[in-house]
Amino acid sequence: MQKHEVNQRPLTEPAPIGRVQEFEVFEAFRRCDETRILNMHGQGGIGKTYLLHAFERRSFHYGDTFIRMDSLDFTHTPQDFVRHLNLLLGSYIAPVKEADPSMFEVKQKLTELSQSTQVIIAIDNYEKMAEIDRWFRQFFLTHSDPAVKVIISGRLPLQGEWVEFPVWAAKIRTMPLRFFNREEITAFLKQQNITEQSTIHSLHDFTEGHPLALTLAGMSAKENGALGSYVNGDSIQQVLLTLTRRWLEEVESDALLELIEAAAMVRYFNQHTLSEILERNVPYQQFIALTNLSFVQRLKEHWSIHELIQDAIKVDLVQRSPERYNRLKQKVIGYYKKRLIKTKHPDDIAMFFYHIGDELIQSVFFHSKPTSGRKFYLEQVDEYNFDDVLHFYEKKKDDVSVSKAQFYNRVSNQTFRFFASYEHNKTELELIGPDYIRKMGLDSTKLLRDYTGQIHAMSIVVPVHHGTIHALTDEPVSRAYFRQLSKADWDNLNRPKDDTKAYFIRFLDYVDPGDHDARIALMYDLLPLLLTGAKIIVSSPLPFFQALVKSFGFSEIPAAQHDDFGPDSISRTYELDLAADQLAEYMSSLTEDVTETNHYRHAADCLQLTGREGEILTLIMEGFSNSAIAKKLFVAEITVKKHNSRIFAKAGVKNRAQLVKKVMEQSQ
Structure with a gap:
């Protein structure tokens, strides 16, 4: 040769x-x-x-x-x-x-x-x-x-x-070297004889295509049997702890580890953010050492730890030092609460909700960091683009189908599943259409486009004023709420357009219901409504959306229940009143809930409960029945009972009453 x-x-x-x-x-x-x-x-x-x-x-x-x-x-x-x-x-x-x-x-x-x-x-x-x-x-x-x-x-x-x-x-x-994409993940898992689509989907969400994480999680999946529901607690936490040890091999000092832990608690950070959270000046050289780590990425205006690694570090910190984890979490929440009250900026309200730690909100609105390169923008509907609205509806009517999506929270080991039946989607398209948009005003509707101009979704959020309130009072879905108002309350909302004090979130739909990026982008656009100082109203028969609005502190209006989607599909109606500059009070009520929840999580850590068991413990402490817990977590009631048995065994108690008593004693 x-x-x-x-x-x-x-x-x-x-x-x-x-x-x-x-x-x-x-x-x-x-x-x-x-x-x-x-x-x-x-x-x-x-x-x-x-x-x-x-x-x-x-x-x-x-x-x-x-x-x-x-x-x-x-x-x-x-x-x-x-x-x-x-x-x-x-x-x-x-x-x-x-x-x-x-x-x-x-x-x-x-x-x-x-x-x-x-x-x-x-x-x-x-x-x-x-x-x-x-x-x-x-x-x-x-x-x-x-x-x-x-x-x-x-x-x-x-x-x-x-x-x-x-x-x-x-x-x-x-x-x-990059992480694997979805097709590569599927091929990789098939080599390990993992072929069930629900398992592959769960492993994709859990690992994001990180090769070692995929290997370890795949082994765990096979050892624990079919993994359609995945995230089974202890084995997954062990995968994360193994990964954390691998990633932190490049950390050479306790001072740098302290910075990493603080940085892992926030979605994005800079030198000032870390100094505020740690309540000390972070030296320039320490910050540079942090940003030089392989798992820290530079973004446009700040830095971020890769999401899989960030979650692994948080799980590790919860295991090693739950007190430090909770202390850092409270510092982060306090930091963003102050920023939001001062700036009232949409980015700050998004970060506040991310950091208060509600698993459903985090999973739906912050399912992944924007690293895929896909970018969207919202375009106000007007006469010049109304033909695009007509085309959107024609396409949806020609292709009515079931809508499914799932959102995975790695830290709490929970998967939240969105489901809308064929019948629901068909009825929705019969109740609302282009004529509805004209009736409510073109400014009620936005199109979500990518930067090639392609439409991915549409939202209808109706401002309530004298030009829309009569139609809202007559139209299905919204009429139940407006008809139960007292005359004084109805008149208070019947005001000039430039003095709008309420919004009705009526419609969110997607070209591809499984498009996570588009779903997150459209829902993320709803967060600034919380800064309007107005009342926000929403009505839905879907348990997923009902749980989501309750996570935001919405209150149910029992008198506004209705069956506009059909007699077997009862809709519940909710409102959140942020009028009279109640933003600070609203945030305080949410953070009080977080503090109480942290006591329960600390008890869960002491009892060595899995992520799902800890969630059920919190709901037990909040007074939910087994059937209510099953509904909230989208699982069967028998599954809740099995978790209860394991929780009782770990706590050394025989029933709910003894468990509540023991946890309350630990919190004092």
Whole structure:
């Protein structure tokens, strides 16, 4: 075989799932004389070592000399590096026999090898050998045969002189490793004989495509049987704790760990945010050390910990120090409460609701961080785009179907399922249409578009004023509420358009009911209604939406129940009155609930309850019956009873009364 000649034998091993593009980069790297260094980088557990092994097998197929080094296998001095490299060379060529070979002698051996084969030195965990980074670059590589190629693999991309000096930057090809997408997750799990779609969907939500998380969770799924309902508590928490230990390997000080814990408690952060939460000035160098971690990503105006890692760190903190977790949580809530009262900005109300920790609100409105690149905007309906409204309705009527979606909360181990039947969706399209929009005013309706102009959803939120209140009083769904008002209350809402004091959330619908990104974008747009100082009214027969509005503190209006969706589909009506500048009082009522809930969660931690058991404990303490708990959590009542039995056993009690007494005693 001539030097660098490609072996023409057919390949017996394809590229690993999710790494086809990376293999193409590797093949190009082998062939390109100008590229001497391939820099592969990515978070812990993303598969760097696995990929190096795959590269090694592919190189063997080609007849290359592939020398795979791990910086964890030798002391980080120039001499030990050379000694270890000489030892590995013995698999390909007679090594230098001296106990302490010189760098010159080993490089001569590499040059000798490179005359007949492609030589590739792959160094794993490169970030661990920072002590000899300069020596490796300026002495070893500079004086080695240029034909010898190097793969540098680590958690972070090469920095400093590697990229600042053109002589080095021109020789480097970077290869960041990404998480698997949905198709790759499906293929990966099928290799593990996991084929049930509900299981695959649950594992996708839980892992977000992180390879190690997917491997561990897949093993857990098989060990615990079919996983259609997944998130079964202890085993999943163990997966998260295992991942946390892997990710935190790169943390080298307690001071940095304290910053990580605080940063994991917030959705986004900067130096000021962390200083406020920790009630101390966070030094610049500590903050830079935090933002240099592989799992911290720079966004437009702030930083963020990757969501899977963020949740894993929070689960770990709850296990290790529930008191510290609760203390940090209260600091975060207080910070955003002050900001919201001061700024009344939509972004701040979103962050306030995210951080008060209601699992349903977090899951629905903050299902994932905007990292997919999909961006949406809301377009007000007017005459110029009314044809798009007509087209939306025509498309929905031609394709009436069941609507399903599920939202997973990793920290609490809960899945919330949205379901609307075919009959419900058909009835809704009969009750409301383009004529309804004209009757309520075009300003009631918005279209959700992406930046290609494609429509993904539509919302109708009717402002209540003298131009709409008569129609609202006559139309199905809204009439039950407006007809039960006293004359004084009805007259109070019958005011000029520019003095609107109430909004009726009437309609939210999507081209694709399973489009999480579009659903979140449309519902996220509802949050600013809480800043209007108005009354917000909503009516629905769907348990999912009923639970959601109650999470926001809406009160049910029993007199406004109705059966406009059919006699077997009773709708409940809710209102939230934020008139007379009641925002601060409203937020205080929500945070009081959080404080009380934290007592119950602390009791759950002391009893070593799973996430689902802890949720049921909280509902028991709030006085919910088994049937009410089952309805709230969208599970069967028999499932609740089984959880109750396990909770009683862990608490050492025999019934609900004894459990409540024990938890109350712990809270005092």
